[in-house]
Amino acid sequence: MVSINKNIMRTILIASYIMLVALIISGVSALFSYLNTGADRSKMLHTEIKKVEQYLPTINWEPLQNEGRPMDNENLNALQNDYLDAWYVKQIAYKTNKTAGIKDYYTDSARENLFAFIDLNKAQDITIEATTLKHNPTLEFFSEDGQMAVITDRNVIEYKRVFKANKLVLETTETSTYQMVFLLEDGFWRIRHLVKEEADIYNKQPKQIAVDSLNIKGINYYPQANPWDMFGNAFSTDTIAKDFKIIKDAGLNSVRLFVQYEDFGKAAIDYKKVDKLKQTLDMAAANNLKVVLTLFDFYGDYNVMSWTLNQRHAEGIVNAVKDHKALLAWDIKNEPNLDFESRGKDNVIAWLDNMIDLVKEIDTVHPVTIGWSNTESATILKDKVDFISFHYYEDLEQLDEAITTMKKEIPNKPLVLQEFGMSSYSGLWKPFGSSDEDQANYHKKIQEQIAANKLQFMSWTLYDFTSVPNDVVGRLPWRKNTQKHFGFIDKNGTKKPAFKYITH
Incomplete structure (x- = not known):
């Protein structure tokens, strides 16, 4: 009887030891995997909505003739995706007067102006609903080390509505030109510098189509x-x-x-x-x-x-x-x-x-x-x-x-x-x-x-x-x-x- 109890105890100890070792190995493996995995951009984008599902303005690049290093398609696509994400999170921020997501796509210095604008709107009970419908970017410069890019985006068509105390006070469509400097930080192309150079009212009136022969x-x-x-x-x-x-x-x-x-x-x-x-x-x-x-x-x-x-x-x-x-x-x-x-x-x-x-x-x-x-x-x-x-x-x-x-x-x-x-x-x-x-x-x-x-x-x-x-x-x-x-x-x-x- 004593011998049987010892065998049972020995079996339990061995099984417990094996389970403990397995847990340690599993934990180390998970930690190693985490440390060797890049950041998940969909989780880092604090709007919790991926751009590919929520924001698809027309974007037409001018042929690449930039100064500095030639840019390959992979880098251009990454730059484009982060650029459009930057617009998207800014528009979410202006609509909600919250800053979530801004830090992922704007550097420290660029954030200051955005945060100040959002604080001003919040204080005056102003919100802005906006979207861009068309972009025409030109890559002006791409640094030799691949860490900086300069873009001019011409004739950007922007639609916006401005509300004060939930009452519409302005509705407009503009065509604007922007110049931006991007820095590559932690795998993100972040906007370092942004200047709105020109802005005009967009008032395109599509032509009327003759319907004299219409006979429905x-x-x-x-x-x-x-x-x-x-x-x-x-x-x-x-x-x-x-x-x-x-x-x-x-x-x-x-x-x-x-x-x-x-x-x-x-x-x-x-x-x-x-x-x-x-x-x-x-x-x-x-x-x-x-x-x-x-x-x-x-x-x-x-x-x-x-x-x-x-x-x-x-x-x-x-x-x-x-x-x-x-x-x-x-x-x-x-x-x-x-x-x-x-x-x-x-x-x-x-x-x-x-x-x-x-x-x-x-x-x-x-x-x-x-x-x-x-x-x-x-x-x-x-x-x-x-x-x-x-x-x-x-x-x-x-x-x-x-x-x-x-x-x-x-x-x-x-x-x-x-x-x-x-x-x-x-x-x-x-x-x-x-x-x-x-x-x-x-x-x-x-x-x-x-x-x-x-x-x-x-x-x-x-x-x-x-x-x-x-x-x-x-x-x-x-x-x-x-x-x-x-x-x-x-x-x-x-x-x-x-x-x-x-x-x-």
């Missing part, structure tokens, strides 16, 4: 089986081609399609989805249909700090399809005025204004519009868009008066009734709804008004749907069931009485 008689389109997910896994060229033939044979000449921001990859464009979009445009062209392409569907973040990401998204989509023969026009955003209350009217309009400029800069051929949800908003940015688009789901008795008002306020732009329709749903969740006959009478009446007012139009929509995502109208069954029955063709593929009035 169209329809908003989603496939019946996969509405609001047209370019997903259920994408079918056969289905779309068949539907486009139905639309063309009905006497229509155009369709309105939707590009959803997240679905198409946000700033990192999903080119598989773009390829499906191109195939859809090909099918439209094959059926002699033109396409109004709506950007930024299901997007509602108008934060200034997100603008560069939004612009890279729009840039990718517009460049990809701007030369397609089926493309008729760009619709910047579907019903952005619905975001006025929750996101701020000024924020939404400023975002739209700048997005129009970007799209028109990339595509100088196709006209631009905005799909307002009502007639009251139609005058907003009327001088920036090429034609006016509005939606109307209200009492038809008020439509003629609303059109008359718009024509007085916007006498020189075509008006497009871009969405209209009536649901034929009447059932458990809406017992006093409308019938197929009511829907037909509605379309007969509104087509008479369209003809009398010489409007262009795009109705909602070709099909009744069997399912509607919650993101569209929410979860309430009376809203979802109503939304399912706006089509001219029912869920069984049968043309409803309203199909007779799909066009005038």
